[in-house]
Amino acid sequence: MRKTLFLTAALGLTMGVGTAAMADSPWTGGDNLPTSPLACDNTPGAAAAMPYDGGAVTGAPDLKGKPIKVVDVPKLIGIGYFNATSKGIADAAKELGNVDAKTDGPTQANIDQQVSFLDNYITSGVNGILFAANDPVAIAPVLKKALSKGIHVVGYDANSQPDAREWFVNQAQFNGIGKALVDDMAKEIGEDGAFAIVTSTFTTPNQARWIAEMAAYQAKCHPKMKWLETVEAQEDNNLSFNQATTLINKYDDELKGIFGMTSVATPASAEAVTQANMCGKIAVVGLATPNAMKPYVAKDCVKSVVLWNPVDLGYAAMYVLRAVVDGDLKPGAKSVKAGKLGELQIINGSEVLLGAPTTFTKENIGNFDF
Known part of the structure; x- marks a missing residue:
């Protein structure tokens, strides 16, 4: 025993x-x-072609190529995984040069607290929201509120109901x-x-x-x-x-x-x-x-x-949001450009696919630092 x-x-x-x-x-x-x-x-499996099933923003201003303010609200902050996605978002924002991005959120994976953070940023005013949902249903109303206020919404890591955001960056x-x-x-x-x-x-x-x-x-x-x-x-x-x-x-x-x-x-x-x-x-x-x-x-x-590489996941999400704001990513698109990651495939109607997962072993784990 x-x-x-x-x-x-x-x-x-x-x-x-x-x-x-x-x-x-x-x-x-x-x-x-x-x-x-x-x-x-x-x-290999093949992703079935599906029509766009994401949400629609209402009355968003024309900000193509203009500076935008973005908030990233993950499930929680202070753990290695979301520190890495936050780094990817910051790297992409710096590379784009016209994005002011910050990460903020609860210190526990609590959906009520996450909703409160999102609601506060909708009130204070941002042009775009990135999120990783603690609960796909409970988060939907506040995300729909953001869309109704002209705020673009893109998810990553953990999805919401599709009509509560425009696009979702799926890690695999x-x-x-x-x-x-x-x-x-x-x-x-x-x-x-x-x-x-x-x-x-x-x-x-x-x-x-x-x-x-x-x-x-x-x-x-x-x-x-x-x-x-x-x-x-x-x-x-x-x-x-x-x-x-x-x-x-x-x-x-x-x-x-x-x-x-x-x-x-x-x-x-x-x-x-x-x-x-x-x-x-x-x-x-x-x-x-x-x-x-x-x-x-x-x-x-x-x-x-x-x-997968969570730094790349955050990086891709930021590029997707910028493309949405600029009008370069629209329903029906088959791919989207994501900086150093190149062209990312769009699957399942409104999901951007980062790529296949990696298996880390004793032979290769030392090559990665995140």
Whole structure:
């Protein structure tokens, strides 16, 4: 039996998801969107052509080529991931030369606080808003208010309802993330291994969609793997550590792997595995910044980390917003220019695709600094 670690914070809600249950009623993260699992043999998927489904701004002034004021309100500030997206936004604003951009927001991933920040900036006056939503539905009214006031709205990282913003910069297609994570886990724990997930909340839009696609892909391509449980940990380091520790103690030798679905949950899960002396016995696969994971990768406690470059994500979002303000990005467009990133593809009607995720390993993680 493993040594039980003491908990230091209250535990969040948990939801058990068994393989058989998923087959009968796939978990789709609290929404009714269909899943589209990629091919098991790595055949590339194709994004279906869809009409523009974003929102429309009302009475926006003609600011083509003119200085604009932009606020970025992410899920929360003060963590490495959104520090990196903020840097990308600042880099792009400096490069463009006609953008005054700042990042501001709550210090906790709280949708009510995020809405308050957005409302305050709508009142104080900005020309554009960038956001990463804590909740796709709850954030929609304040974003629609911004559009009605002539303020351009572009999302990144975590989407809102499509008609509450004009465009969304998607870091990678949800099914691509799902496939990369599940394939990496299968390599580490085998085709019949059991795993659990530590996520933020069940309704956080990007994590919910990734998990839905993971469920569909796992059922299709790795059907003998066993999904034990999914637990919430907000975007909180202590709670993420405690939830991972609880999973380790609860499932004992049955648990072979933990997925971290946030840049906080993944290093916290790796730390929980480390403190339980289970490195090499419990795999940790997840989404996180390379810098946060380097210590665990260096000592072989974590084999792979999946992510995109969040600096590039913020950079792309700023270029997309500038293009919208200038009238260079309109409904029906197939691509958009994004500075040093070149032409970015538009998919799903109103999403700008950053690109495929990267898997960081011991061989390449040292080449990245964010």
